Amino acid sequence: MQVTAPGNGDAQGTRAPQRPIRSFVLRQGRMSPAQQRACDELLPRYGVDPATPLDFERIYGRRAPVVLEIGFGMGETTAAIAAAQPDIDFLGVEMHLPGVGALLRRIDEQGLANVRVLRHDAVEVVATMIVPATLAGIHVFFPDPWPKKRHHKRRLLQPGFVHELALRVAPGGYLHVATDWEDYAQEILATLSAEPLLENTALDYAPRPAYRPLTKFEARGLRLGHRVRDLIFRRPNPEKQGRTTF
Numbered sequence: 001m002q003v004t005a006p007g008n009g010d011a012q013g014t015r016a017p018q019r020p021i022r023s024f025v026l027r028q029g030r031m032s033p034a035q036q037r038a039c040d041e042l043l044p045r046y047g048v049d050p051a052t053p054l055d056f057e058r059i060y061g062r063r064a065p066v067v068l069e070i071g072f073g074m075g076e077t078t079a080a081i082a083a084a085q086p087d088i089d090f091l092g093v094e095m096h097l098p099g100v101g102a103l104l105r106r107i108d109e110q111g112l113a114n115v116r117v118l119r120h121d122a123v124e125v126v127a128t129m130i131v132p133a134t135l136a137g138i139h140v141f142f143p144d145p146w147p148k149k150r151h152h153k154r155r156l157l158q159p160g161f162v163h164e165l166a167l168r169v170a171p172g173g174y175l176h177v178a179t180d181w182e183d184y185a186q187e188i189l190a191t192l193s194a195e196p197l198l199e200n201t202a203l204d205y206a207p208r209p210a211y212r213p214l215t216k217f218e219a220r221g222l223r224l225g226h227r228v229r230d231l232i233f234r235r236p237n238p239e240k241q242g243r244t245t246f
């Protein structure tokens with residue numbers, strides 16, 4: 001099933017015929033035997049079945065803030081953040097099966113009780129499975145940059161999808177994006193700044209918060225002089241005006 005990214009109407013608010021964002025390529029990717037075994041044995045334990053809507057208390061067996069991570073890749077960052085913040089529950093959404101296997105292994109080896117994995121298109125997950133205003137945060141780290149102009153429509157962080165994300169964040173919660181792709185960073189900054197439900201926590205780009213570890217890939221990019229930009233926007237909490245969650 002392919003669901004469209006809602007909210008891509010024109011400036012007058014009329015809804016143009018909606019086209020799905022297809023932000024990923026289903027690479028076959030080679031599964032290592034260990035990743036395959038992890039999918040077979042651990043997905044039933046740490047995987048979440050696509051369902052409408054997701055019941056976080058049932059999934060994690062407790063009531064705690066939930067952070068959604070979209071496109072966790074091989075899951076190094078997910079596991080590191082979750083290990084450092086055991087009081088927060090993390091839901092990782094990824095399409096790439098070897099990456100799903102890799103994160104499942106990390107969860108099992110590190111005994112991470114606060115991480116669950118959903119192998120599904122995040123655009124659909126957000127549109128159909130996440131109840132509005134239920135997320136403490138959303139992480140989107142190094143989304144595919146789709147550098148060719150004719151592919152920009154495949155970029156994940158477009159206005160319609162960003163609005164859907166903002167609706168799922170609870171008041172006081174945040175959306176944190178990191179990218180090393182300069183023109184995408186500028187586009188994301190403009191898109192997030194134009195989203196009425198969100199406000200920037202910085203003047204433009206934010207310093208990398210301590211909770212986001214440097215990945216190997218990022219450290220290499222930095223050595224080559226690629227700048228990584230963090231964008232952290234918050235959904236204001238009208239009951240706590242003036243107070244910040246950072």
Ligand SMILES: C[S@@+](CC[C@H](N)C(=O)[O-])C[C@H]1O[C@@H](n2cnc3c(N)ncnc32)[C@H](O)[C@@H]1O
Nearest residue numbers: 023024071072073094095096121122141142144
């Ligand atoms: C460039 S990689 C970055 C991976 C990781 N966040 C990191 O920092 O290393 C982007 C990832 O997003 C995933 N992705 C892209 N669109 C997606 C979607 N709609 N739903 C789920 N995952 C998606 C891709 O499969 C890919 O693994």
